[in-house]
Amino acid sequence: MGAWAQQQVEVEGYFLQDSAKLGERVGYVLKAKYGKGQNIVFPDSTFDFSPFVLLEKKTFISASSEGNTLDSAIYYISNFSLEPVVDFSIPVFEVFKYDSLKYKPLESSLALKLTIEEIPDELIFKDNNVYQAIDTSFNYPLMIGLILALILIGSILFFFFGKQISKRWDIWMEKRKYKRFVQKWKKAEASFTSEPSMEHADELLGLWKTYMEHLKSRPFREWTTMEIADFLENKEIIKDLREIEMIIYAGKSGKDLPQACQNLWSICSQSYQQKITTTDERQ
Incomplete structure (x- = not known):
């Protein structure tokens, strides 16, 4: 899990679990701690979450203590990367009048969980005495001729x-x-x-x-x-x-x-x- 970054705005980001199946819904927590007068914006659906896909964003009420404010949100995302381990982080932005600064937490890792059904020690074959029809031979020369004719016609149409x-x-x-x-x-x-x-x-x-x-x-x-x-x-x-x-x-x-x-x-x-x-x- 990520740790607090040593920056003017302290940010922390981490997954709620260490591993997930392909496409599984995973929660990613993002927190930002900042001082009075600073305008901090969390990413929304327009942000590029690659290689993840954003499913839902859940925000929480800000908490203030001793002049500091703590904002937090949970991003529910799905992983579609085939990499064994994906390192990922989401930044927050401090917005000024004409510019902005990006604060990025340390990357958090999510491992890909592969599930393969257990193979039995002995294979069991199912008896089947029902007659199975055998397909007749396919006319490959005719199929090839039709494909070539279509390619030729398509090329002529595309040329003109x-x-x-x-x-x-x-x-x-x-x-x-x-x-x-x-x-x-x-x-x-x-x-x-x-x-x-x-x-x-x-x-x-x-x-x-x-x-x-x-x-x-x-x-x-x-x-x-x-x-x-x-x-x-x-x-x-x-x-x-x-x-x-x-x-x-x-x-x-x-x-x-x-x-x-x-x-x-x-x-x-x-x-x-x-x-x-x-x-x-x-x-």
């Missing part, structure tokens, strides 16, 4: 229509991703506007930045608000982002959250339309 098919496929996939984003955004926006908490604000902003990264192929999640505004050539977005960031970083609710959400949504929608239009016009 490959670019158009590829373009239509890209647009179709982009529309599917946009539809999924719309569903997630409406749900996150409704939760955020009805209860503008730090968790809902972080979820909404992370969803927006992740989708904009996909549309623009730029590291929106790593950029500051000023860098995002400069790239989009849109100074008005600074106000919209800070309306939401005030809740995350300062715990204060903005003045016009619905309008800020609508403005961010409009930027995603316009960027999506621009991407599929560019794809459709591609030669």
Whole structure:
């Protein structure tokens, strides 16, 4: 199990068990101890938990003592790595006005538990006197001929229509991703506007930045608000982002959250339309 890291913010992370089967639900405890005035954020579903898959996050009420605060959470994850032992840790983030620091605990190990049924000393064969039909020989030359014919036809179609098919496929996939984003955004926006908490604000902003990264192929999640505004050539977005960031970083609710959400949504929608239009016009 992990131990307290010797840092300004003390973090500890460890598994609730030493080993697990492939895909088994495992609990990982993450704790952070910090001083007054420090803004500590725990990772959410947008964090990359590889090689694990996040199933559920459970948080607990903060505990304060002698000017220090202790936050804790349990991440329920599944292991899909075939490595005999996986070393793993989850960081916490200290958020400032325009930047953040990452504090990472010592790695905790989880062993892969392999289960193989015991083989009996003597094999027992089951008697079966029922007639078993034997398949007739398969016509392999015919099968090979059909496969070659299909490959030839497919090659001819791809030669003449490959670019158009590829373009239509890209647009179709982009529309599917946009539809999924719309569903997630409406749900996150409704939760955020009805209860503008730090968790809902972080979820909404992370969803927006992740989708904009996909549309623009730029590291929106790593950029500051000023860098995002400069790239989009849109100074008005600074106000919209800070309306939401005030809740995350300062715990204060903005003045016009619905309008800020609508403005961010409009930027995603316009960027999506621009991407599929560019794809459709591609030669």
